[in-house]
Amino acid sequence: MEQLLSEYDVIIIGSGIAGLYTALKLNSDKSILVLSKDHIKNSNTNLAQGGIAVTFNEDDFESHINDTLKTGYYYNDEDRLRMMVEEGGKSINTLIDWGVNFDSNNDGTLLLTKEGGHSLRRIIHYKDTTGEEIIRGMLNTVATRNNITLVSHVFAVDLIVRDEGVVGIKVAQDRCIKPIYANQVVIATGGIGELYKNTTNASIATGDGIAMAVRSGVNVKDMEFVQFHPTALNAPGHSHFLISEAVRGEGGILRNESGHAFMDGYHPLKDLAPRSVVSKAIFEESKKQGNDKIYLDITHLAEEYIKNRFPNIYNECLKRGIDIVNEWIPIIPVQHYMMGGIETDAIGRTNLEGLYACGEVACTGVHGANRMASNSLLEGAVFAFRVAEDINASHRKIKLYKTDLSYIKDENNIEIHAYINQLQEIMSDYVFIFRNKSNLIKALKLVDDLSDILPEKCTSQEGYELRNMVLVAKLIIKAAIDRDDTLGSHIIEGEY
Numbered sequence: 001m002e003q004l005l006s007e008y009d010v011i012i013i014g015s016g017i018a019g020l021y022t023a024l025k026l027n028s029d030k031s032i033l034v035l036s037k038d039h040i041k042n043s044n045t046n047l048a049q050g051g052i053a054v055t056f057n058e059d060d061f062e063s064h065i066n067d068t069l070k071t072g073y074y075y076n077d078e079d080r081l082r083m084m085v086e087e088g089g090k091s092i093n094t095l096i097d098w099g100v101n102f103d104s105n106n107d108g109t110l111l112l113t114k115e116g117g118h119s120l121r122r123i124i125h126y127k128d129t130t131g132e133e134i135i136r137g138m139l140n141t142v143a144t145r146n147n148i149t150l151v152s153h154v155f156a157v158d159l160i161v162r163d164e165g166v167v168g169i170k171v172a173q174d175r176c177i178k179p180i181y182a183n184q185v186v187i188a189t190g191g192i193g194e195l196y197k198n199t200t201n202a203s204i205a206t207g208d209g210i211a212m213a214v215r216s217g218v219n220v221k222d223m224e225f226v227q228f229h230p231t232a233l234n235a236p237g238h239s240h241f242l243i244s245e246a247v248r249g250e251g252g253i254l255r256n257e258s259g260h261a262f263m264d265g266y267h268p269l270k271d272l273a274p275r276s277v278v279s280k281a282i283f284e285e286s287k288k289q290g291n292d293k294i295y296l297d298i299t300h301l302a303e304e305y306i307k308n309r310f311p312n313i314y315n316e317c318l319k320r321g322i323d324i325v326n327e328w329i330p331i332i333p334v335q336h337y338m339m340g341g342i343e344t345d346a347i348g349r350t351n352l353e354g355l356y357a358c359g360e361v362a363c364t365g366v367h368g369a370n371r372m373a374s375n376s377l378l379e380g381a382v383f384a385f386r387v388a389e390d391i392n393a394s395h396r397k398i399k400l401y402k403t404d405l406s407y408i409k410d411e412n413n414i415e416i417h418a419y420i421n422q423l424q425e426i427m428s429d430y431v432f433i434f435r436n437k438s439n440l441i442k443a444l445k446l447v448d449d450l451s452d453i454l455p456e457k458c459t460s461q462e463g464y465e466l467r468n469m470v471l472v473a474k475l476i477i478k479a480a481i482d483r484d485d486t487l488g489s490h491i492i493e494g495e496y
Ligand SMILES: Cc1cc2nc3c(=O)[nH]c(=O)nc-3n(C[C@H](O)[C@H](O)[C@H](O)COP(=O)(O)OP(=O)(O)OC[C@H]3O[C@@H](n4cnc5c(N)ncnc54)[C@H](O)[C@@H]3O)c2cc1C
Pocket: 013, 014, 015, 016, 017, 018, 019, 035, 036, 037, 038, 040, 042, 043, 044, 045, 046, 047, 048, 049, 050, 051, 052, 053, 130, 131, 154, 155, 156, 157, 188, 189, 190, 191, 200, 201, 202, 204, 208, 209, 242, 336, 337, 358, 359, 360, 361, 373, 374, 375, 376, 377, 378, 380
């Protein structure tokens, strides 16, 4: 197992696109620690299918910006969105320079696809395993850098904060808690999907970064905006597997039980309407027909095309007994993405000196109240680039602190799994796509009760995660209670 030092120039918590991108853009004279609490590839990035929305041609900037604003219900921070779109080409070319492959046409130009909310084809991709390819390419490049130490299975518990700001983090490893100091700390811990029973997210998505930031007085923003993806595979026990929006981008059609292509009646963009609209439409149709039998149909596409363009989706469905060449795919909306998170400025800085956040854990404001498809990987890359540039230019040097170890006593006897299930039930029953105030108040009371019975100290990794999930659940519910009207992904029951 990799030995951790007690001090680095920069600590990055997270080995998804945001964490690895930041590490690779930092100057090579800096000692950098990148942490992953599970195996390195267990991340939302590694699961990404559809691709990256990127606009290389200046003439198309306005269209990318307008589509994102429309999808985000004009709640977006327009200046930062503009910046993301304008700097996107540069950030993605850097990924390509690091050896990440994207599908191309015969003439070598990048092959572009379309997804919900996009009025143009602007999404680059690598088949339907774009995230895996990004991580592969970046990890290969990290392996060539002596200044980057990448360590898996180390859990960041909390930030260490002194008068001068953040000075490091506490990690749990080998049954002890150890402080590690650094001039800058970057939180890139990803999403919150594990708060829900059904999610497309990786199992690491327990909101740790948000929770540790809040415990240190860092501001969070827009916590009520949780995105639910309309098309996860609806197969017993497997409702978390995503059927990428690119499937609809390439002609997939949503059908109800009787085969009617119902999106015509809901939005001018039909099957490519924004995610919140499609999720709402699916619920409406389910309500009308009295069951959740809703399907995505691509059987009109050629067999060879399907197998070549969506090999991962084809194989995963086949494993579950569905041959998507000949059968409609049963789908259901599930939790997918967190628009809210740690509030940052335009270069990823938080309100705590020395602390940065980027990727899904951060709230930069670019997505507004509902993220447009394939803008998340773009945001991760562009803001990680900015974070790294700011750290490279910084002269911050923390004081020297003494390093102490403390040992964790075993707490395996507490019923962590039962508590996690309870929390997921509450969030899925009362804080899902459609919300109402009395359910939200009920949810808050239930989560408060749950947190009251949790042991004072949860000292296994799952215990820490549970504590974090409970805190993040409260933040989401309180923010949802405070927003009276429907906006984007926050939908008040009866208001649609
Ligand atoms: C199935 C799926 C498909 C998607 N498809 C697309 C797509 O096509 N296009 C798009 O733009 N977006 C897509 N998204 C969204 C996008 O993939 C994510 O928002 C993005 O990859 C998040 O990257 P990240 O670096 O912020 O976090 P992640 O990639 O999730 O990485 C988080 C890292 O933090 C580490 N970590 C977390 N907590 C701790 C802790 N306490 N201590 C130590 N380490 C910790 C984890 O181990 C992990 O390494 C998809 C998401 C999913 C789930």
